[in-house]
Amino acid sequence: MKNVTALLRDSMKVKPASKRGARQKTSTPKGVTRLNFNENNYGPAPEVTKLLIDSIGRVNEYQDFFAIDLKQKIADFYGLDKTAEAASETNEFGENSKPEDYVIIGAGSSAVIDMLGEIFINPGDEVVYCMPSYESFPDMVNDYGGKRVEIPLTADYHFDLDGMYEAVTEKTKLVVVVNPNNPTGTYINGAKIEEFIWKVHEKAARLHPDGDQDVVVIVDEAYYEYVDDPTHYSMIEMVQKGYDRPLIVQRTFSKAYGLAGLRIGYAITQPALADAIMKACQAWNYSGPGLLACEAALDYQDYIKKVKALNIENRNYVADELKQLGFEVVPPAANFIFFGIPEDATAEEREKMDPVRVKNELAERKILIGAPNGHNRVSIGTAEECKMFIAAMKEIVR
Structure with a gap:
């Protein structure tokens, strides 16, 4: 077929190839240990697995397209009944907002991200975020003709909130924070994120004094459940307390809940935003068994x-062993570790620790990890898998 490019939307004509693992034309080989997708290798709760088995006979039925039961379960889990009671908002039907009106459901976090692009981005709108980070966001910006405003991470691999704040202009539509960040595994305490959100919206108000536009702040908390800091808190609390500027907090059942293959993600936001986002084409693509499993998983x-607890134990073991092998290990807060070559490494050490070489050597041993941005990223699997990984790393490096 000739000149397919001419048929495409303008944004798709110039979109670069995606760097996301999910967008590569490959499949996972059989009989390997997967430590490359940040999955929960312990799987879901046994009771959830049983429910899935029991529900498989209902796959002839369409799912609940509005996912009302799961939305209600999530709303109950976060106590959004009090938020709805205190609010004066009405939904798109002119009714008082209900707790479930604060919840968006999508076919995984990636689908929710695509929905945000479809609903909010006009060609030329700026989207501010840091890189390296989750590649779904650059993909989404390209898909809809937005302008990527990418701020480098700080020297210690954290989101540069000050740099992002300075990058906000009158053309900014979305500001994205991934916390904990993927692929680096670093996080920023909730108090600093909340302060940043207030500052961004105050700046947006100065840039648009007539109120004709605002900035939508997105906080992706896919790995929130893994953070081991008692002072850290979710930005869902801002929505719970009635924050009235555009704020969307993303979560997923793919990571800690062990349900990645069912593709269910969700977000908490104000009802007016939720109503708008649910107009997106991706809004109805989740599965019936997936909805049932996620409802149960919250219990x-x-x-x-x-x-x-298992993740922290295994994560500490892997981090310590990698340090002993001489690698630079970025302090982890999620269920994976970002590691690379220390600055003072010798030429011989650099050759042994080369991320692509390490990845390929492990693949020959049927262990899969990632090699993003001049580093390696290894998911934290079971204790047995972690020991297998470290044993292989010792062979490769020594």
Whole structure:
């Protein structure tokens, strides 16, 4: 077929190839240990697995397109009934907002991100975020003809909030913070993120004094459940307390809940924004069994605490072993570790620690990890998988 490019939307004609693993034309080989997708290798709670098995006979039925039961379950989980009661907002039907009106459901976090682009971005709108970070966001900006405003991470691999703030202009439509960040695994304490959100919206008010536009702040908290800091808190609290500027806080069932293959993500936001976002084409693509499993998964928080504890134990083991092998290990806060070559490494050490070489050598041993941005990223699997990974790393480096 000739000249397919001429048929495409303008933004797709110039979109560069995606760097996301999910967009590569490859499949995972059989019989390998997957430590490359940040999955929860312990899987979901056993009760959730049983429910999935019991529900498989209903796949002939369409799912609840509005996902009302799951939205209500999420709203109950976060106590949004009090938020709705205190608010004076009405939904798109002119009714008083209900707790579930604060919740958006999508076919995974990536689908929710695509929905944001579809709903908010006009060609030329600026989207501010840091890189390296989750590649879904640059993809989304390109898809809809937006302008990527990419701020480098700080020297210690954190989101540069000051740099992002300075980059906000009258053309800024979205500001994105991924916390904890992927692929670096670093996080910023909730108090600093909240301060940043207030500052961004105050600046937006100065840039648009007539109120004709605002900035939508997106905080992606896909790995929130893994953070081991008792002072850290979710930006969902801002929505709970009635924050009235555009704020969208993303979460997923793919990571700590162990349900990545079911593709269910969600976000908490103000009802007016939620109504607008649910107009997107991606809004109805989740599966019926997936909705049922996620409803059930919220009931087993003791299992999530167990998964978190195991992750911390295994994560500390892997981090310590990698340091002993001479790698620079970025302090991790999620279920993966970002590691690379220290600045003072010798030429011989650099050759042994080369990220692509390490990745390929591990693949030959049927262990898959990533090699993004001049580093390696390894997911934290089970204790047995972590020991297998470290044993292989010792062979490769020594």
